Amino acid sequence: MNAPALSPxxxxxxxxxxxxxxxxxxxxxxxxxxxxxxxxxAARKVDLAVITNDLVTHEDAERVRRSGLIDPARVxxxxxxxxxxxxxxxxxxxNIEAADDLERRFPGVELILIESGGDNLASxxxxxxxxxxxxxxxxxxxxxxxxKRGPGVLKCDLLVINKADLAPHVGVDLDGMIAEARRVRAxxxxxxTNCRRSEGIDAxxxxxxxxxxxxx
Amino acid sequence: xxxxxxxxxxxxxxxxxHRLHHLEHHDAIEFLFVPEADLGRRRLRALTDRGxxxxxxxxxxxALYDGAVLFIDDDRAVVVRAGAPRELRLRPQGTEGAxxxxxxxxxxxxxxxxxxxxxxxxxxxxxxxYTARIAPLLDDGIVTxxxxxx
Ligand SMILES: Nc1nc2c(ncn2[C@@H]2O[C@H](COP(=O)(O)OP(=O)(O)O)[C@@H](O)[C@H]2O)c(=O)[nH]1
Ligand SMILES: [Mg+2]
Numbered sequence: 001m002n003a004p005a006l007s008p009x010x011x012x013x014x015x016x017x018x019x020x021x022x023x024x025x026x027x028x029x030x031x032x033x034x035x036x037x038x039x040x041x042a043a044r045k046v047d048l049a050v051i052t053n054d055l056v057t058h059e060d061a062e063r064v065r066r067s068g069l070i071d072p073a074r075v076x077x078x079x080x081x082x083x084x085x086x087x088x089x090x091x092x093x094x095n096i097e098a099a100d101d102l103e104r105r106f107p108g109v110e111l112i113l114i115e116s117g118g119d120n121l122a123s124x125x126x127x128x129x130x131x132x133x134x135x136x137x138x139x140x141x142x143x144x145x146x147x148k149r150g151p152g153v154l155k156c157d158l159l160v161i162n163k164a165d166l167a168p169h170v171g172v173d174l175d176g177m178i179a180e181a182r183r184v185r186a187x188x189x190x191x192x193t194n195c196r197r198s199e200g201i202d203a204x205x206x207x208x209x210x211x212x213x214x215x216x
Numbered sequence: 217x218x219x220x221x222x223x224x225x226x227x228x229x230x231x232x233x234h235r236l237h238h239l240e241h242h243d244a245i246e247f248l249f250v251p252e253a254d255l256g257r258r259r260l261r262a263l264t265d266r267g268x269x270x271x272x273x274x275x276x277x278x279a280l281y282d283g284a285v286l287f288i289d290d291d292r293a294v295v296v297r298a299g300a301p302r303e304l305r306l307r308p309q310g311t312e313g314a315x316x317x318x319x320x321x322x323x324x325x326x327x328x329x330x331x332x333x334x335x336x337x338x339x340x341x342x343x344x345x346y347t348a349r350i351a352p353l354l355d356d357g358i359v360t361x362x363x364x365x366x
Binding site for chain 2: 014015016018019100126127128131132155210211212214
C-alpha cells in the first residue's frame with residue numbers, strides 16, 4: 001500500500017531495515033569502518049545490526065562483538081568460504097538469510113551493515129542483498145587505484161578512501177587521488193576517512209542517514 | 217520530501233490509467249527516472265523531473281519497474297521511468313514556427329524545457345509518435361528536429 005508520511009520525521013513503519021554493503025580489498029579498513037560506524041550510529045540512536053563475511057573463521061565477527069559498542073547477538077557471521085564475492089553477488093542467499101534472521105530477532109532494526117569478506121577491485125554487491133553499497137579502498141594501496149577503474153570503484157554508491165593519515169608516509173598525492181576518483185565516478189560521492197582517528201566517519205554516517213535511512 | 221513506501225500499481229492498470237490520464241491534463245504527473253542499474257534497489261532517494269524529492273522504500277519481495285506508480289492523489293502522481301530521460305530537440309524557424317510549435321506542445325501536454333530558442337521535449341514513448349503530431353510543421357520546414365537523444 002502507498003503510505004506517504006507527513007514529514008521526514010515520520011518513518012514508514014512498514015519499511016524493512018535498510019541493508020548496506022561494505023566491500024573492498026582485504027585490509028583496506030572495512031572492519032575498522034564498521035566499528036566506527038557502530039559508535040556513530042549508537043550516538044544517533046539508529047537501531048543497528050551487523051553481518052560479517054569471513055573466509056573460514058569468525059574473526060571479524062568476534063572483533064566487532066568484542067568492541068563493546070553493540071549487543072553481540074546483533075552481530076552475525078556468514079562463512080564466505082573460498083569465494084568471498086560469490087556470497088555477495090552471484091548467490092547472496094546466505095547473507096539474505098542472515099539479514100532476515102536479524103530482522104526477525106530484532107524487529108525494530110533500522111539498518112544492517114554487511115561487511116564483505118574482502119576481495120579484489122572487481123567485487124560488487126547484488127541489489128538483491130543491499131539497497132546501497134560502499135566500497136572501501138585505502139591510500140596505502142596507491143593513488144593509481146581509481147585510474148584502474150575497477151567495478152567496485154566505479155559502481156558503488158559511495159566510495160570511501162581510507163587511511164588518509166598514511167598519505168605522507170607512502171608518498172601518495174591524496175588530493176590527486178580524490179580528484180581522479182571523482183572523475184572516474186562522474187561526480188558520484190567519494191568520502192575520505194581515517195578510521196584510526198575517526199575522521200570522516202560522521203560524513204559517512206550523515207550520507208547513510210540521508211540516502212538510505214531518510215532521516216534528514 | 218515525499219516519503220513513499222511500496223508500489224500503488226502499474227500505470228497501465230485500467231483504473232490507474234484513467235486517473236493518470238486526468239492528472240496528465242493538469243500537468244500533474246511527475247517522473248522519477250531510475251537508472252537500470254538501480255531498479256533492484258529497495259531504498260532510493262531521488263528527485264522527480266519536477267524537482268520533488270522522493271524517499272522510496274519497498275518490501276523485500278517488491279521491485280521497481282518502468283511504469284510503477286509510487287504515489288497518486290487528486291493533485292499529483294509519481295511514476296517510475298527506467299533509464300535516463302530521452303529528449304527530442306526541436307528548433308523553430310521564425311515567429312510562425314515558434315508560435316505554432318509552442319501552441320501544439322502546450323495543446324498536446326508535452327513535457328518541455330527550453331534551451332535558448334530550442335524546445336526540448338521529454339519523451340514518454342517513441343520519438344516518432346511525437347514528430348507525427350507536428351508533421352505539418354516539419355514538412356513546411358518551419359520546425360526542424362535537431363537532436364534525438366537515445
Ligand atoms: N593508519 C591507518 N590504519 C588503518 C585505518 N583503518 C584501518 N587501519 C588498519 O588497517 C588494518 C586492516 O583493517 P581492517 O579493518 O581489518 O581491514 P579489512 O580487511 O578491510 O576489514 C588494521 O591493522 C587496521 O588497524 C586508517 O584509517 N589508518
Ligand atoms: Mg574485515
